[in-house]
Amino acid sequence: MNANGAILSTKGICKSFGPVQALDGVDFDVHRGEVVALVGDNGAGKSTLIKAVAGIYSIDSGEFFFEGRPVKIGGPNDATGLGIATVYQDLALCDNLDVVANLFLGQETVLGGPGRAGRVLDEIVMEQRSHELLDQLSVTIPSVRSEVGTLSGGQRQQVAVARSLLGEPKVVILDEPTAALGVPQTKQVLALIKRLRERDLGVIVISHNLANVFEVADRISVLRLGRNSGTYDAAETSEEQIVGAITGAELGEPTSETGEHR
């Protein structure tokens, strides 16, 4: 499975919820320094696949490969341990805390070495590292001491992405990162996704917005009713072809086929 050099691959993933077959033999992969968009209609299985990769759902059958090695992902900690970071649509930020506190939440730097709760916070080091991280990502916020609740949707999204990078992941999964964002904020977030690619991360983006997908993605993986519906090279594919793959209408051939299309 290492033949294609993917950093993360899934092979034949099946998952059902009672009588509903949410995923039916899904293959998927992402390489270093690559943005792969995962698209599909509502209920196509995008979120289920992502949650399986993130260790939230246990799969019925199928295999995961990380850097070519078969791995087991039995829980969120397994995924984090491998270096897979997920930014969910609801961001999971504490609006009452400032940016620094949110970036380091649960992994605070403390005076006198890492330790348990009750240790004294090292605000200076955390603030410096926050600056470094946000500068690298060219994230603009009024101040790292701004309360996250006062930030715009785009800024919040960027803070959530920046936070996922603190654990030095190799793969970052973004669930609908531009949903509910205005045009300028969407631009910011898309620019951030491109910078993640420049950092040589494998990036998986779930999105409904095909215009955004075409702007950032190198490849587009389409799911339909829990199955692969083709993987397309974004540069050589038209929006109509993707829409066709999403809806099941036959419009053109996938540029690089996977699954049952082979």
Added chain:
Amino acid sequence: MRIGDPDYAAPEDAPAEKTSPRDLLRRFMQGDLASLRVILAIAVIWVIFQTQNDRFLSATNLTNLFLQITAVGLISVGVVMVLLIGEIDLSVGAASGFAAAVMAVLNVKQGWPAIPAIMAGVLTGTLIGLAQGFLFTRFTIPSFVVTLAGSLVWQGALLKVLGNTGTVNLSNSSITDLANTFYGEAVGWIVAAIVVALYALTVLAAHRRRARAGVTTEPLALLLIRIGLMAAVTIVAVAILNSDRGVPLALLILLGFVVGFQLITTRTTFGRHLFAVGGSAEAARRAGIGVTRIRVVAFMLCSSMAAVGGILAASRLLAVNQSSGGSNLLLEAIAGPVVAGTSLFGGRGSVWSALLGATVIGSISNGMNLLALESSVKLMITGGVLLAAVIIDAVARSRRRAEGRV
């Protein structure tokens, strides 16, 4: 999601190293102004009562006021812990009475020395918090239900422990001295000097460290103003107290706990996690924080402080009786921090609000007693003030929501 935010402008080369004036103003409006608002409220209340009765601002009455608020203030410090995580503890009144009764009975009837008896009283509070925190987190019952039921149980336990007599009089000087010790003039000034010097040194040292490290700093002028105000308040307070009986030990105990808990909530990972759980328990959980543990510890700290407050109240009353921890104590202990800006909805507030809130509520009840108002009027006014405080909290919250904040 404000479309058209100017925040997509080209990235600036360096993030602002200093807090911008606008940001500072915002923090002032939403953070420090909460305290300032309360201080103004206290000033207004004092002026009103002083015009009605010129003994209100006498040294004797102000000393009495400070003594009256210590028990409520100590309980409020604990209540803040629970409010910060977005919960409530309706058992603090009963828990304070029960814990004090345990101490009194062990000391008077069982002959325990003062220190072990006091420790047993505080431990009683800790265990009450452990039990309630466990029930709340294990069965996910709303905290007001658990603690309301607990309140009845501890009231019953109070009656049981006191036995047939219904009252236990305290005579052990180590216990009664807690609320009845006053320090001489010199001691008061020395304490004041140490407190002001420590405050100034830590604030300025922290400012220097931050400036050297190149991280956000508050303007030095603002810090100096704050130090100056703090020194002025301390000096005036000590001068007033010295012109009556002196600085009371009880007040120092209250201030010690306030400062200690203020440091815990703002400087430690535990404190950070308290705010996180109050802001978004789900976000805290996903960040790997042991939400259950934080909640249980918050309830334990709350009931422990209720016990400390109960013991101080008993020391002042020189007895524990069947009405210990009853009447308005519970409501005042919860309303105090809320009056002074700690949100009932969690994630916002500070330990200072316990002290400031207790002062507001204590001033009102002290003033009304001084004016010898009828009970009917006193109850209605107290109720109205508490209601107003909660309305201010709710309005502030809906304003934040309109701004997209929680």
